[in-house]
Amino acid sequence: MDRFNNTSQGTKPSGADITLGFIPLIDSAPFIIAKEKGLFEKEGVDVVLSKEASWASIRDKVTFNLLQGAHMLASMPLATSLGIGSANKVKIQTSFTVSQNGNGITVSNNLYQLMYSCCDAFQALRSGHALKLAIRHRSAQGDLLKFAVVYPYSSHHYQLRDWLSRAGIDPDNDVQIIVVPPTKMMGYLRSGEIDGYCVGEPWNSLAVEQGIGHMLVTGYEIWGNTPEKVLGANLQWANENEEEHYALIRALDKACKWVDDENNLEELLNILSHPDYLNCPAAQLRYGFSAIKPSGQFDWPMEAYQKFSSDKINRPNPQYALWLLGQMHRWHQLPVASSLINVANNTFNDDIYCRALRIDHPRKLKPLIGSYEESEWLDLIKADKVRVHPKGIEFGFVYL
């Protein structure tokens, strides 16, 4: 069996069987805990973690098997498998979701003041209608308001666009959307380089705490409960190393339980803050896991917090994959679309999850899009006639 040890160029040398990449964000916690608590080892796999500098680097290294798998945005296995945003149409599969929710949209103090002066109704500020008025108000200025997201193929990007367009704001022409690494978001907001962002925690809570901005709405309020990060694996590697892949899933499943256990919070923060991992003060990470959030203009609904463990959270849901593909299509990333249902089912693999965790009865999903033809369904997506059920993707879609 090829152990893929010929990775000494361009990546960290490793004598281990499996190298997994991660981006130093709070939702990489299950990977770090599985390593630090010896959970990979207990499952009989020798895993090295490799801290990566960008999602692009994660994608490229998993594509060429320099990394066998990685902490990924849920959209990445789909985009990569379809060959959008990169040259190589290499199959990346996910059979385990590591986290759910945790995103929020925050605007700068200046923008908030302008929005407030246009319309001070609580609901209008949260729904984006005040933003629409603000945009109209400043339209004479010429330059567009700038919003940042973490990656073009991300829930943050699609949630922001969805929120804007529901308020009657055209995300393509009324604002400018750029990509900024999460760790730089607050600095950009403070300096006025951007006017708002959609990002995961702790960057919304910290902006509120430090008086840099106002968080308006959470991802939960836009889409309900939806997956956030996943374990993405090189499909060829996963096919040739089934047992190892199962072992990774089992170890991460245990790690997710550990992360969600409140009793472990202090130890978790200590481990994550280590220079090898997130390399920051432990206190900075607290908002990512704790039920206590800084009090701002608007509160976080309990459901909006990032969670890591339960069968509903961890089991891949092809319906969500289809939703993301629909978003890619809606926002011009996926021009030609066909066999999306196959892509969704193959890329978000429920079956492997059940086999790895020895769950007997795979959840039977209804036909993903009811009786619609794929092209019809995509038209509905484009026209914003399909939404995720307000409680979350677990409950399917609602048609307007």
Next chain:
Amino acid sequence: MHSKTSQLPLTVMLVDNEPARAAIVEQALLDNGYKVIRRLENTQNLTRAVQESLPDMVIIDIESPDRDMLENMSQLTRNNPRPIVMFAEENESTSMEAAIRAGVSAYVVDGMQPNRFKPILQVAIARFREFQALRLELETIKTQLEDRKLIDKAKGLIMKHQGCDEAAAYKALRKLAMDRSQRMSEVALNVISVMNLMGEVE
């Protein structure tokens, strides 16, 4: 299909926070007759720089945290006539793999013929590899220097403890190393730790 414009030399932007490597790559590209329009060591204004310079190709260190920013540009600039995308040709996967293994990532203007950018990529890959080898060599030299320091220190301790001269101390160390089939530096380290235990080191 060769239009007139396709005969113009490609313009390349280099983004690398490793100034030495950037200089090597730039020189190699110039030597091969390519044009480097801009070399960025600081990616603060990467987006603006790309918009201003409109390069045909961007070569960037795979470990740069700013790649995600760059990847968004093809989306951002939908109305821009020169969007930047990863190689569009699927059959380029071998050269892509070589690039990624060497730590090079590259972006080209959509629709560009692979035969135009491939030689440039080849040059970059070669220089990145060369640089990698150089760095490895430097590390080896650094280790050797540290080894020598250890050996000198152990020699000094033996001379003091045994009241012997340098040559005798060196001979003793070498004999130990040969007997145990260990490296001189390992033996030196052992000697230093033992002396340390015995309180011989300050």
